[in-house]
Amino acid sequence: MTEKDRRWPAEGQRALAKAEDVAVAFNGTPVLEGINLSLLSGELVGLVGPNGAGKTTLLRVLAALIQPTEGRVSWQEADRSLRQDSGGIAPRRTAPAVGYLPQDCTKFQFPVSAWDLVMMGRTRHIGAGRWPASHDAEKVRQALKSVALPEDTWGRNINKLSGGQRRMAMLAMLLASESHLLLLDEPAAALDLSGHDRLYGVLNDLREDGIGIVAVSHDLAAIAAYADRLVALNRRVWASGEPEEVLASEKILKCYGVEAHHQVPGSPGG
Amino acid sequence: MAAHLMQAWRYAFFRNAVFAGVLTALLCSLLSVFVVQRDLAFAGVGIAHCTFGGLALGVALGLDPIITGTVFAVAVALGLARVTVERSRLKEDAAIGIAFAASMAFGVLVISISPEVYYGELFGYLFGNILTVSSQDLVMLALLGAGVIGFLAYYFKHLMLMCVNEDVASVLGVPTRMLHHLLLCAIALTVVVTIQLIGIVLASGLLVIPAATGKQITDHYRGIILVAVFSSVLATLGGLGLSFLFGWPSGATVVLIASVLFAVVYLIDRIKGRIRDPGVSWLG
Numbered sequence: 001m002t003e004k005d006r007r008w009p010a011e012g013q014r015a016l017a018k019a020e021d022v023a024v025a026f027n028g029t030p031v032l033e034g035i036n037l038s039l040l041s042g043e044l045v046g047l048v049g050p051n052g053a054g055k056t057t058l059l060r061v062l063a064a065l066i067q068p069t070e071g072r073v074s075w076q077e078a079d080r081s082l083r084q085d086s087g088g089i090a091p092r093r094t095a096p097a098v099g100y101l102p103q104d105c106t107k108f109q110f111p112v113s114a115w116d117l118v119m120m121g122r123t124r125h126i127g128a129g130r131w132p133a134s135h136d137a138e139k140v141r142q143a144l145k146s147v148a149l150p151e152d153t154w155g156r157n158i159n160k161l162s163g164g165q166r167r168m169a170m171l172a173m174l175l176a177s178e179s180h181l182l183l184l185d186e187p188a189a190a191l192d193l194s195g196h197d198r199l200y201g202v203l204n205d206l207r208e209d210g211i212g213i214v215a216v217s218h219d220l221a222a223i224a225a226y227a228d229r230l231v232a233l234n235r236r237v238w239a240s241g242e243p244e245e246v247l248a249s250e251k252i253l254k255c256y257g258v259e260a261h262h263q264v265p266g267s268p269g270g
Numbered sequence: 271m272a273a274h275l276m277q278a279w280r281y282a283f284f285r286n287a288v289f290a291g292v293l294t295a296l297l298c299s300l301l302s303v304f305v306v307q308r309d310l311a312f313a314g315v316g317i318a319h320c321t322f323g324g325l326a327l328g329v330a331l332g333l334d335p336i337i338t339g340t341v342f343a344v345a346v347a348l349g350l351a352r353v354t355v356e357r358s359r360l361k362e363d364a365a366i367g368i369a370f371a372a373s374m375a376f377g378v379l380v381i382s383i384s385p386e387v388y389y390g391e392l393f394g395y396l397f398g399n400i401l402t403v404s405s406q407d408l409v410m411l412a413l414l415g416a417g418v419i420g421f422l423a424y425y426f427k428h429l430m431l432m433c434v435n436e437d438v439a440s441v442l443g444v445p446t447r448m449l450h451h452l453l454l455c456a457i458a459l460t461v462v463v464t465i466q467l468i469g470i471v472l473a474s475g476l477l478v479i480p481a482a483t484g485k486q487i488t489d490h491y492r493g494i495i496l497v498a499v500f501s502s503v504l505a506t507l508g509g510l511g512l513s514f515l516f517g518w519p520s521g522a523t524v525v526l527i528a529s530v531l532f533a534v535v536y537l538i539d540r541i542k543g544r545i546r547d548p549g550v551s552w553l554g
Contacts, residue, residue: 060437063437063441064440064441065437065440065441098441099441099442100437100438100441101438102435102437102438105435105438108434109307109433110307110430110433110434110491111485111488111489111490111491111494112430112434112490112491113490116430116491117434120427120430120431120434120442121442123427123428123431123439123442123443123444124442124443126427128424128425128427128428129423129424129425157489157490159489160489170438173438177442183441
């Protein structure tokens with residue numbers, strides 16, 4: 001466990017999820033080993049590492065989609081506001097209030113409009129067998145406005161939108177879910193420069209609202225510019241801390257398996 | 271022709287057939303939306319054919335073949351659901367292929383070693399006969415229909431989210447495993463009822479064709495549901511009418527009309543697509 005991960009949450013911050021000695025193996029092949037990570041409210045964590053480093057696997061473990069082979073993950077329980085939103089009835093499964101944006105989320109087989117898609121983000125609040133209330137529609141409207149998706153696209157089939165707009169619609173879906181912790185797998189992929197700025201603008205607003213965010217990125221320069229903390233992963237955590245500190249460290253080179261005379265893009269001088 | 275059909279309406283067996291047909295069409299078309307969107311078309315075919323083993327066993331042992339067929343269908347559905355959610359090395363389509371062949375082979379073996387088996391009864395299950403539906407069958411169908419439609423209505427949003435992305439659905443608190451198992455069980459129960467009406471060979475047709483037709487016409491799920499329901503009810507009523515008037519086999523006529531409706535909308539969509547986007551071929 002690194003010093004950064006041992007730290008006690010700063011004033012006003014709370015731990016949203018905690019991975020302790022997590023290991024994952026697929027058919028006996030280790031993918032993650034000895035992962036210790038605390039995710040705090042109001043913090044944007046950039047998860048970086050080479051291809052096949054286990055970044056998606058770690059996100060899926062944190063999203064409770066994969067059971068770790070060893071160790072444990074704990075989440076802050078869905079809080080009272082969630083129960084109040086669901087009409088005083090707690091959801092049957094007390095799911096951690098986590099939102100997950102998968103890497104391959106821009107191809108939709110199911111023909112829904114952007115509005116319907118974002119409304120699906122309210123599933124946890126609405127529950128089964130009930131129709132959305134007016135406040136659910138208001139949350140959907142706010143979420144779509146937050147990601148600056150033009151109003152004339154809201155009713156359109158999601159597959160008729162551009163790749164970037166689809167990704168923003170998925171992000172709006174997570175905003176509408178009012179999750180406390182967002183796990184985003186390459187959220188900036190397929191976004192142009194303005195989409196990229198808008199995405200990080202939205203993430204910044206969320207962070208200021210106390211939402212914890214983990215974003216996987218291959219663009220070290222971009223993620224370092226916005227993240228509070230970088231975690232360099234390649235089967236295990238090689239470095240974790242302030243972005244400048246991590247990028248300046250020799251450990252990042254080792255994490256990427258490159259020679260010391262190379263510069264990792266995004267690192268000072270890289 | 272209309273007078274002929276009005277005359278037929280006076281017979282209880284024809285009225286039962288119409289009610290049973292419309293209920294089955296409604297049930298199958300609503301399920302077909304999820305069957306097509308979740309790539310379960312082959313699962314529907316597999317479950318229908320697996321039921322043959324259970325039906326043959328029931329006939330050979332002198333038990334109610336519908337009960338043994340139902341047990342087989344539900345067991346196969348649960349087995350398939352398990353293979354899917356466990357993401358084992360065995361792929362779902364391979365598992366369906368194995369279960370399909372094994373169950374049919376089991377059925378044939380059971381028939382061949384049981385001298386008392388009346389083949390006509392089993393042949394009836396292969397192709398069905400909607401005109402033999404009794405009032406008792408109709409009550410059972412209505413109860414099952416209410417259960418399956420109730421399940422679809424209650425979990426509609428959850429099932430839709432699963433069609434969009436199962437991982438996102440799971441993280442947002444949707445009990446994806448349970449719903450996948452229940453959806454396959456609903457398909458199995460619907461298949462058993464449909465078998466009595468249009469037979470094992472054709473049952474999967476009504477679980478696939480209506481939603482596939484809807485997908486050709488509209489690109490919104492509400493439109494797909496409406497077209498699926500409308501086209502399958504139309505095919506069922508049209509098939510029953512033609513079957514009565516010309517003495518054609520009812521199940522085959524219903525499925526053929528549904529297929530023709532699909533072919534027509536498919537061709538119209540292709541022609542419209544060519545007009546919108548002629549491509550280089552039209553320019554030489």
